[in-house]
Amino acid sequence: MFPYIPISKQDEEKMLQTIGVDTVDELFTDIPDHLKLKRPLDLPKQKSEIEIRRIIQKFAEKNTAACDKLCFLGGGVYDSYIPSIVPYITSRSEFATAYTPYQPEISQGTLHGIFEFQTLVANLTDMHCSNASLYDGPTAATEAALMSFDNKKKGDTFLISSTVNMVTRQIIETYLKYRDFKLVVIDEKDYVTDVEDFKAKIGKHVVGVLVQSPNHYGLIENYTEIFAGAKENKALSIMYADPSSLGILKTPGEYEVDIAIGEMQQFGNAMHFGGPHLGFMAVTKKLMRKMPGRIVGQGLDHDGKRAFVLTLQAREQHIRRDKASSNICSNQALNAMGATIYMSLMGKQGIRDVAINATNKAHYLYEKLVAIDGVEAVTTKPFYREFMIQVKDHVAVNNKLSEAGILPLLVVDAEKNILQVAVTENRTKEDLDYLAKTMEVIS
Amino acid sequence: MKVLENLLYTQEHEWLKVEGNTVTFGITDYAQHMLGGIVYVELPEEDDELDAGDQFAVIESVKAATDIMSPVSGKVIAVNEDLDDEPETMNEKPYEAWMVKIELSDASELESFLDAKAYEELCTKEA
Numbered sequence: 337m338f339p340y341i342p343i344s345k346q347d348e349e350k351m352l353q354t355i356g357v358d359t360v361d362e363l364f365t366d367i368p369d370h371l372k373l374k375r376p377l378d379l380p381k382q383k384s385e386i387e388i389r390r391i392i393q394k395f396a397e398k399n400t401a402a403c404d405k406l407c408f409l410g411g412g413v414y415d416s417y418i419p420s421i422v423p424y425i426t427s428r429s430e431f432a433t434a435y436t437p438y439q440p441e442i443s444q445g446t447l448h449g450i451f452e453f454q455t456l457v458a459n460l461t462d463m464h465c466s467n468a469s470l471y472d473g474p475t476a477a478t479e480a481a482l483m484s485f486d487n488k489k490k491g492d493t494f495l496i497s498s499t500v501n502m503v504t505r506q507i508i509e510t511y512l513k514y515r516d517f518k519l520v521v522i523d524e525k526d527y528v529t530d531v532e533d534f535k536a537k538i539g540k541h542v543v544g545v546l547v548q549s550p551n552h553y554g555l556i557e558n559y560t561e562i563f564a565g566a567k568e569n570k571a572l573s574i575m576y577a578d579p580s581s582l583g584i585l586k587t588p589g590e591y592e593v594d595i596a597i598g599e600m601q602q603f604g605n606a607m608h609f610g611g612p613h614l615g616f617m618a619v620t621k622k623l624m625r626k627m628p629g630r631i632v633g634q635g636l637d638h639d640g641k642r643a644f645v646l647t648l649q650a651r652e653q654h655i656r657r658d659k660a661s662s663n664i665c666s667n668q669a670l671n672a673m674g675a676t677i678y679m680s681l682m683g684k685q686g687i688r689d690v691a692i693n694a695t696n697k698a699h700y701l702y703e704k705l706v707a708i709d710g711v712e713a714v715t716t717k718p719f720y721r722e723f724m725i726q727v728k729d730h731v732a733v734n735n736k737l738s739e740a741g742i743l744p745l746l747v748v749d750a751e752k753n754i755l756q757v758a759v760t761e762n763r764t765k766e767d768l769d770y771l772a773k774t775m776e777v778i779s
Numbered sequence: 780m781k782v783l784e785n786l787l788y789t790q791e792h793e794w795l796k797v798e799g800n801t802v803t804f805g806i807t808d809y810a811q812h813m814l815g816g817i818v819y820v821e822l823p824e825e826d827d828e829l830d831a832g833d834q835f836a837v838i839e840s841v842k843a844a845t846d847i848m849s850p851v852s853g854k855v856i857a858v859n860e861d862l863d864d865e866p867e868t869m870n871e872k873p874y875e876a877w878m879v880k881i882e883l884s885d886a887s888e889l890e891s892f893l894d895a896k897a898y899e900e901l902c903t904k905e906a
Contacts, residue, residue, distance in 0.1 A: 625821065659837070659846070
């Protein structure tokens with residue numbers, strides 16, 4: 337039977353001798369003494385593999401996975417259906433273990449995949465060009481904010497609508513904390529961006545304006561006036577868009593924004609307990625060389641055959657790296673590959689169909705829920721696949737839902753007892769009727 | 780290496796053509812030689828207000844990326860958008876491939892620049 341660290345006393349001595357120290361403790365001399373544990377870890381004596389597996393399995397069972405319960409959670413992460421071809425292809429070792437594609441001579445498959453991802457993102461958002469992906473939606477939004485400051489050196493303020501997801505706003509705030517940049521929130525009115533407040537806050541000092549579509553409450557806003565105001569003041573227009581909505585809602589390109597960003601987890605990627613997810617960024621041709629992150633380009637090899645290679649690297653890591661708004665080189669290649677497979681499988685019509693399906697279901701459920709005594713509508717504004725309801729006691733409702741096998745709903749406003757319901761194409765009519773029936777009993 | 784008579788020059792190897800209150804700005808033949816093949820030029824926008832010394836453009840060549848500082852204060856009244864698609868004209872015809880036209884806010888700033896003769900001496904010294 338092995339102990340937890342499978343090394344014999346003799347092996348240990350030999351290894352220590354080879355590197356020239358007497359004890360294992362000597363390897364940790366750099367760590368201050370008061371931080372050291374000074375006793376063995378509190379672990380049971382060695383156990384067999386089969387015993388350990390049983391114990392860990394018990395721990396794991398304490399989690400409730402989204403697939404075990406009924407999920408109406410949204411707010412930026414969505415339980416969308418993942419076609420089985422996606423993990424089938426992404427689990428191939430060529431993709432699953434591929435390292436950063438520095439060397440085009442050995443990485444044509446990965447580079448080609450990223451090139452297709454960029455093309456699909458550009459098509460979906462109606463923008464000129466996309467990068468190879470970023471960590472997640474909120475960090476993509478942060479990169480867009482940094483780009484805005486870099487693009488307009490004479491400005492010092494970045495505007496964010498208060499209807500942008502709070503998490504996104506907090507992450508931007510954290511990144512900018514030690515920079516001389518100001519973040520100003522545009523107030524909301526009746527759950528949409530207050531255009532009058534925007535007009536009061538926009539000016540020549542503003543470098544960029546960020547809004548979210550559909551907004552954090554699931555509502556569809558009209559951003560025409562806001563983007564026009566940004567343009568007039570030479571501030572960048574930035575739209576954080578739900579990619580799944582772009583088959584039916586106005587796209588960033590149609591709005592003529594400068595930067596489109598967002599979270600693409602729901603395209604072929606699991607919710608992963610909140611990450612890793614998949615941020616995307618697409619920009620106009622004018623901003624192409626200011627876009628952070630990797631870009632894969634198409635060229636010809638010395639035999640004149642089509643080949644792919646990292647391109648425009650001067651911005652991020654070579655001769656202009658000190659001038660770049662960001663030196664981020666990472667991307668989410670494997671998740672981007674999942675999204676690439678998803679998008680090519682669904683196609684233009686499929687992405688549209690999924691969006692219409694989710695919208696119809698969400699509206700069906702909304703009508704059912706607000707008809708229940710004790711459940712009130714919060715706003716009559718148009719929504720996509722996420723909506724708010726007001727209940728009498730959100731804690732009681734969520735407890736009862738849990739007991740009924742439904743994951744607790746997202747609390748938008750605890751004081752006002754406002755909850756949010758998200759409906760993806762993954763929910764069936766039976767699921768919706770079950771939630772409505774359960775709510776009827778408890779409200 | 781070409782130096783034109785009717786222009787003013789900066790120590791940084793840029794030329795200025797003064798017409799009334801307007802200055803047309805570009806880089807010299809010497810500069811384009813030093814930079815090598817130019818692949819991209821980032822220009823300011825029309826109506827941008829500049830102070831002398833503001834970084835307002837970037838020239839990227841196969842050898843280097845160079846920040847360009849505004850030699851004068853004023854307002855950008857025109858940018859040469861042809862350079863977006865054909866930056867190589869800055870190598871081919873440096874005195875025709877102008878970058879921006881600036882409306883001067885302080886004409887006295889022009890006094891510090893070199894004439895053709897002084898600039899030629901500078902180039903000889905640096906070469």
